[in-house]
Amino acid sequence: MSVLWPKSVLYSVLVAVAGLASVTAVAADAPFKVGFVYVSPVGDAGWTSQHDAARKEMEKALDGKVVTKYVENVPEGADAERVIRELAQSGYQLIFTTSFGYMNPTIKVAKQFPKTYFEHATGYKTNTNVGIYNARFYEGRYLAGIVAGRMTKTNIAGYVAAFPIPEVVMGINAFTRGMRSVNPNAVTKVVWVNSWYDPGREREAADTLISQGADVLTNHTDSTAVVQDAEAKKVYAIAYHSDMSKYGPHAQLTAVTHQWGAYYTKEVRDAIDGKWKPGSVWGGIREGLIKMGPFNPVVPKDAQDLVNRTAADIAAGKFHPFTGPIRDNEAHERLAAGKVISDDALLKMDYYVEGVQGKLPAAK
């Protein structure tokens, strides 16, 4: 990522210039200024793309009351701190920092700008003016698993994963549990590519999984490569982050999509009304942060109904994807029958559940 610095320098110059220009423009009923910091280019699909779509949704919902600005492709670390500080300096009143690695920079800058509000996605540190928010992506993964379990003929699903951190492991396990809830014989094969974003490697990993019999693929990486490869190799795929049906019109069965728009709108509205408080939000289907993408017509009606019913149960709090008994894939019981996993245990998940093949790289 270090090779990208000249670009972020350029951006920060732009931000600084924009800041200078806006000093004179601040008036009593001036629009509320909201800044966003993105870790990758906005692009057309993926993590950042969903945040940017939400930014636009919020801007539209609060038409005329806000101005927004985003800085994309900001490396985590020192660069991030500078970009966040410059946004705060140039009068941005609420700043969303949308990557885990922005946690410490956000906290640091927040202490220097106590009157500015900050919200950091996917982190765990808060402050009097820093809230955190994240989504229960695993709920969508469980539903995706149901679809995969119904559609696989080989009973092998392939999972292209980035790094063995709890966030990703949670997704693999939820997917596998969902799949085996309708197809107890199905298994998940996982390939770790050790990169969030490398279309070439993601494709190689997908090819490998297909060559070993996987006929439904999903991924926890950031490009569209896996869905495209599934389309080319005539297998199925379940997209993550965004609806990628245009990349795999036949392959994509459905998608687990992130929807931040309503949340951003609410937070910004609260800030404008002077009601903003630093929150700690971990919402899912109920809060509208996770939605399933459109179903491919090849998914049978009863499977679609089952997904919708399960989604409703999750939203109503009647069902949790991690309800015991949970056994790991070495036959140790991790949660007794009938119990529901705690958030703390979820956030520390370091084992594969039954049905995932192989050994988790990070496991001791």
Add this chain to the structure above:
Amino acid sequence: MIDHAIALVTLTLAAGTMLVFAALGELVTEKAGVLNLGVEGMMLVGAVAGFIVADETGHAWLGVLAGTAAGSALSLIFAVLTLSLLANQVATGLALSLFGIGLSAFAGLGHVGHVVDPIAPLAPPVLSGLPVIGALLFDHSPFVYLSLALFGLVQWFLFHTRAGLILLAIGESPQSAHAIGHRVIAVRYSAVAFGGACAGLSGAYMALAYAPMWTEGMTAGRGWIALALVVFANWKPWRVLAGAYLFGAVTLVQFQAQAMGIAVPSQFLAMLPYAATIVVLALVSRDAIAIRLSAPASLGRPFHADA
């Protein structure tokens, strides 16, 4: 089992081909005594140009031509700066990579998320239907055959043609070559342009066949691997070829191992392709004298006719 083996061979060739193009081009450039570190940038510019043209015209092969030309065009900026204006090659090459990364991102803005029809494997109807041999020999991307042809061409040109020997001589001692009347700068310009074209072709292969899409920085560092490969292959084309396939094969074997559930830390496996390629190529070229003989003596040094 045999299916796995065939899949592995096919995937290895496909993965290695990207490195073969870029590294062979860089090898010719370096053999002429010019070190162009801009491979990553030229690959990305080739990728974006190829993708844009294919997207606009609907002809993927036209995109391949455009990508090749764009890589070459970018390399000429480097040539003017280092060969005519005698700028430092290392600094200029690094700058070229950074420039290429930014330029490609900017140029591709309007094409992110577009979908083009990728260039599919050849698969001639009868031949590719043959058991084992069909899949092994005939079911590859046309780029795989193109890269093998390029390898033959480079090998033949460098060591079996007069022009190739002149290029090698210029890489060894531009002063001597100049003294006996060879046009050092003109040959170096051509070598740089060829290297750029190969890098551009490699990028076009990525964007139009291997992972058909355009996104910023999609080559993800493969240009740097190609650069390293040239050095570790001791500037020998066949070792570049072997090294590229080795790199591809180890990457894919570790993916296969993971998918089979073999319990090795994936972080270790992720490191393997690099480690294996370095170790193997270092072992085959451990003879210090042979390295000195193979490395172009004037590599990276500016040449001026008055000097």
